[in-house]
Amino acid sequence: MVAELRSFVEYETPSTDKARLDGFAGVIARRAEQLTGGQARVIEQEAAGGHVHVQVGDGDRPVVLLGHYDTVWPLGTLDRMPFRVKDGVARGPGAFDMKAGLVQALWALHALRETGGRLPALALVVNSDEELGSPTSRALIETEARRAAAVLVLEPSQAGAVKTARKGVGLFKIEVTGRAAHAGADPLAGISAIDELARLVLAIRAQTNGGNGTTVNVGVIRGGTRANVVAAHARAEVDLRVVTTAEAERVSAAILELRPHHPGAVVRITGGLNRPPMERTAQIAELFEHARGLAAEIGFPLDEAMTGGGSDGNFAAAVGAPVLDGLGAVGGGAHALTEHVFIEHMPPRAALLARLIETLG
Numbered sequence: 001m002v003a004e005l006r007s008f009v010e011y012e013t014p015s016t017d018k019a020r021l022d023g024f025a026g027v028i029a030r031r032a033e034q035l036t037g038g039q040a041r042v043i044e045q046e047a048a049g050g051h052v053h054v055q056v057g058d059g060d061r062p063v064v065l066l067g068h069y070d071t072v073w074p075l076g077t078l079d080r081m082p083f084r085v086k087d088g089v090a091r092g093p094g095a096f097d098m099k100a101g102l103v104q105a106l107w108a109l110h111a112l113r114e115t116g117g118r119l120p121a122l123a124l125v126v127n128s129d130e131e132l133g134s135p136t137s138r139a140l141i142e143t144e145a146r147r148a149a150a151v152l153v154l155e156p157s158q159a160g161a162v163k164t165a166r167k168g169v170g171l172f173k174i175e176v177t178g179r180a181a182h183a184g185a186d187p188l189a190g191i192s193a194i195d196e197l198a199r200l201v202l203a204i205r206a207q208t209n210g211g212n213g214t215t216v217n218v219g220v221i222r223g224g225t226r227a228n229v230v231a232a233h234a235r236a237e238v239d240l241r242v243v244t245t246a247e248a249e250r251v252s253a254a255i256l257e258l259r260p261h262h263p264g265a266v267v268r269i270t271g272g273l274n275r276p277p278m279e280r281t282a283q284i285a286e287l288f289e290h291a292r293g294l295a296a297e298i299g300f301p302l303d304e305a306m307t308g309g310g311s312d313g314n315f316a317a318a319v320g321a322p323v324l325d326g327l328g329a330v331g332g333g334a335h336a337l338t339e340h341v342f343i344e345h346m347p348p349r350a351a352l353l354a355r356l357i358e359t360l361g
Contacts, residue, residue: 001107001346002090004031008069008099009083009092013049015070015131021049024069028052028102028126035110038122048136049128056109059121063361064144064321065105065353066312067098067154067328068130072335081337089331090341100341101154101328102126108354120361123148130312133171133274138315145316145323150287150360152353153313153325156334160345161305163326164288167213168248168277169310170240172255174200176223177266180232190230194223196265197234200258204238207251213243214251215308238271241308248273275310276318283322291324294355300348327353 013024022042029040029052038056045051049070071094073081083092090100105124112119125144127137134141145151155163176197181190207216216238223234238255242248252272260267278284288304295302305326313325330345332338 001103001350002085002343004103004107005090005095005100005341006083008103009095010078012073012075012078012093013070014074015072015129017075018047018049020075021070021128025050025052025128028069029054031106032124035106035113036124037113038124043140045128045136051128051137051140052124052126053140054124056122056124057120059361061147061149062121062123063357064148064151064316065122065124065154066141066151066316067102067105067125068127068312069099069102070128070131071097072131085343088343090343091339093339095341096156096329096331096339097334098155098328100331100346101156104328104346104350105154105353108350108357111350112354112357120357122357122361127312134312134315137312141312141315142319145319145321148316148321150356151313151316151321151323152327152356153311153316153323154328155311155313155326156329156331157326158305158307159332160330161303161326162288162291162324163307163313164284164304164324165243165280165306166278166310166314166325167241167243167306167308168245168273168314169275170242170248170252170271170273172238172240172269172271174236174238175268176200176234176260178230178232178234178262179264181230183228183230187230191262191264192230193234193265194231196260196262196267197221197223197236199261200267201236203258204255207254212247213241214247215241216251243277244279245277248277275314278314278317278323278325280306281317284317284324287322287324290359291352291356294359295352298348298351298355302352324356327356
């Protein structure tokens, strides 16, 4: 499994590099067929990398395994962050998020096949654009989730805990048009787009509520041309995180309905909810309790957690599927130079996945 992880990590797959993504899609498809005996196909995309779909067995209600192979790391990151193993810890770009999860899934299926375990109808879906919000794979994910007996998401764990709830994610862009003027000679003739945007930022930030988990972050601001020119244009990019669908609808409407302070300014706000919240439903809670019992049989405790990050599990849960997320690597440092995987946890986590597949199909 460690050798497989090395080969996956050393094949760099930045989300925006179509050639690299297409090449790795072929690698995943071939390995899936070799290790599982299933039928793999690559669903080609015009702009994104191909998505891999592996079918094992036949049935109307398959267990669906869900993962992605793209990473946030640019091509060439291996030069300064090579794959390495020391003291039981594997490091490298994309090792934790989430190539170790893919390795564990493939070897869980391989173990079931080799040991004669029950292998029910199963679909493995591995997409190429999760880190971009899954724009070309969302429809595929939702289609598979609607027919699934359960969806098991191979994203990394949260300090070992599986994820039974995730916040929804909203993305918005704000563009403000004012009127340029000389800041010294005729400042009152201008309408500052920056002043307008500053007021809007304060209004948006006021939506953050520590009590219900809603957070709004204005992460990017651009505007103006020179210090002595009243800014005619300014723009911002906003990230919204919410726990419930009702709160997502309320805050999204509040952002989209914002209006300019100065009557001569023009404000254009676009965007909306990118990933719906994954709420902890009764069927998700039941699925977690089932997994916790299986983990105890294998010999390790299993906890649950909620996270502010989104995944493709959000899409699966939103169409009504029972979802258990965070079944991948145990480690940390996603999207950071400290990204790492604890190797000792890879076999028991693969064993848990195998038992879930056996018992849920």
